[in-house]
Amino acid sequence: MNIKNLTLCMLLAISCWPAKAQDPVVQQLEQFNKKADAVSANRFFDELLKAEFIDEKTSFANNTPADSLQQQVWFWAAEWLYDQGQFKEAEKYALDALPKYHPANPDKADCLNTLGCIYVRLSDFKQAANYARQSVEIEMRGGDHDRIASSMNTLAGIYMAGYQAKEAEQIILQAIDHINQVDNPGRKAIILGMASEIYHTLGDDSKALPYAEQAIEIEKQLGRKPKLTIRLSQKGSALLGLHRYKEAEELYRQILPDLKETGDYHSYAIALNRLGMSLLCQKRPNEAIPYYRQAADLFSKMGDLYNEIHAHRGLYESYWDLNPDSAKIELDRFDLLKDSLYTHATADALSRYNAEFGNDLLAQENEEVRSAQKRTIITAIIVLLIVIALAWLIVYNARQREKRRIEALMQEITLLRAKMNQDTVEVQKEEAVVETTPVSETNEDRLFLMRVIEVVNDGFADRQWSVEVIASKMNMSVQTFRRRLMSAAGESPKAFISAIQMEKAGKLLTEHPDMPIVDVAYKCGFDEASSFTHTFKRIYGVTPSKYRETH
Numbered sequence: 001m002n003i004k005n006l007t008l009c010m011l012l013a014i015s016c017w018p019a020k021a022q023d024p025v026v027q028q029l030e031q032f033n034k035k036a037d038a039v040s041a042n043r044f045f046d047e048l049l050k051a052e053f054i055d056e057k058t059s060f061a062n063n064t065p066a067d068s069l070q071q072q073v074w075f076w077a078a079e080w081l082y083d084q085g086q087f088k089e090a091e092k093y094a095l096d097a098l099p100k101y102h103p104a105n106p107d108k109a110d111c112l113n114t115l116g117c118i119y120v121r122l123s124d125f126k127q128a129a130n131y132a133r134q135s136v137e138i139e140m141r142g143g144d145h146d147r148i149a150s151s152m153n154t155l156a157g158i159y160m161a162g163y164q165a166k167e168a169e170q171i172i173l174q175a176i177d178h179i180n181q182v183d184n185p186g187r188k189a190i191i192l193g194m195a196s197e198i199y200h201t202l203g204d205d206s207k208a209l210p211y212a213e214q215a216i217e218i219e220k221q222l223g224r225k226p227k228l229t230i231r232l233s234q235k236g237s238a239l240l241g242l243h244r245y246k247e248a249e250e251l252y253r254q255i256l257p258d259l260k261e262t263g264d265y266h267s268y269a270i271a272l273n274r275l276g277m278s279l280l281c282q283k284r285p286n287e288a289i290p291y292y293r294q295a296a297d298l299f300s301k302m303g304d305l306y307n308e309i310h311a312h313r314g315l316y317e318s319y320w321d322l323n324p325d326s327a328k329i330e331l332d333r334f335d336l337l338k339d340s341l342y343t344h345a346t347a348d349a350l351s352r353y354n355a356e357f358g359n360d361l362l363a364q365e366n367e368e369v370r371s372a373q374k375r376t377i378i379t380a381i382i383v384l385l386i387v388i389a390l391a392w393l394i395v396y397n398a399r400q401r402e403k404r405r406i407e408a409l410m411q412e413i414t415l416l417r418a419k420m421n422q423d424t425v426e427v428q429k430e431e432a433v434v435e436t437t438p439v440s441e442t443n444e445d446r447l448f449l450m451r452v453i454e455v456v457n458d459g460f461a462d463r464q465w466s467v468e469v470i471a472s473k474m475n476m477s478v479q480t481f482r483r484r485l486m487s488a489a490g491e492s493p494k495a496f497i498s499a500i501q502m503e504k505a506g507k508l509l510t511e512h513p514d515m516p517i518v519d520v521a522y523k524c525g526f527d528e529a530s531s532f533t534h535t536f537k538r539i540y541g542v543t544p545s546k547y548r549e550t551h
Helices: 003-016 024-035 038-050 066-083 087-100 108-121 125-142 145-161 165-179 185-201 205-222 225-241 245-262 265-281 285-302 305-319 324-342 347-357 360-364 367-421 443-462 467-473 478-489 493-511 517-523 529-540 544-550
Strands: none
Touching (some): 024 066, 066 087, 125 145, 145 185, 165 367, 185 205, 225 245, 265 285, 265 305, 285 305, 443 467, 493 517, 493 529, 529 544
């Protein structure tokens, strides 16, 4: 390596890495770790809101248990640190948050999903697949298309990183089917971007490019500049695959300053790698070297072996005709990283490295060990996919039937409220087509259900609305109340109460547009806005804020 190139590499590496400025989010996180109280938790979430990392204010009451506070703060700390490229720190907080979730809490899937993403960046594909699989299983039981799509997107990314791109293709196509059933353009852009990367990995860039362009258009409409630069980077990969090297070079030069400005140094380093590739493919290795070097330094600091090895491969190829000694140094570094990655990744990943890099020196790897491990992993993945597919079909159908029953109950509750308030006329029941037994139309049943609605609503105000309390106020035993409600409404008390909550939430959001979401949640019996949002989204398919905007 000549002195000129070495100096340029050093200057680029120094200029790209951010100064150790005080991160306000991390500052508040450290304060929370000392106190673990609601005040410090609220300050932490205030900083996330200022950074536009969350779109709704989150606040906790002073009597919120410490475990609940730690669960929420540590989970979002993991999300923030992951976004900042601090993957080891993100791993620590996600693992700390995970035991704080009750096994039946559907929000546990979010934490598992985040861990899956983190371990991909740490090149531990076995752990990544383990956590992502658990997340998919939970989400499929929940039946929420948006959340299923999100967890499948993560799983597809893991299969792609583990060099099972054909399997990743099947999963991402399922994710697209799910996201098309809900109105969440931000999530859709992410999933389309993943589809672009998968088809680029498969070498089918004629499909990769349209997916990237669809994602770009969505991000432009949403005005999300940081996400837009990532989608543009994905388009650049497709352009490289289509041998449109000059276009790719221009695109990466355009987005590099934006990526650096937003502080997304992981995406910045990936873009540096791809800019180096576009220059190398144009037979400009002297220009490619500084970008590959800068990317390698960044990936090394982040602990991202998977991408660092690509950077050293680029350096090796760039030096091949320029400086054989430097090329040998980069090849040795490549081999060292490859051996290190072998201790973390699957044997299947290594077999793909061999195919992708086309480097004869990699053939010295122990073929028998690699083949045996590859067969074991492929067999396990096939069995896992079959089990997941069967479970998904069963759970999905059950959840869809349950959701339709809740929607039917909400319609009936709206009619009953109208009769109680005498502010509407009779509505024909034939308008509601649902797959469930209709609520009884006898006068006695109607009076009983009206009384239940009244008691439950009163219970929201004094935070006493358990099945036991409601049965007591109805002067019934729990078993008698359960049987009577099943007879009148065809549903369990839990389902009927949930329908009351969600029907009331919909009315409050539309009739009181200035009422804060946290107040709506409280009036519907929820102590935490986050739990309310998840439940509401599971029933209505959108967040409370989005529902209010569209209604």
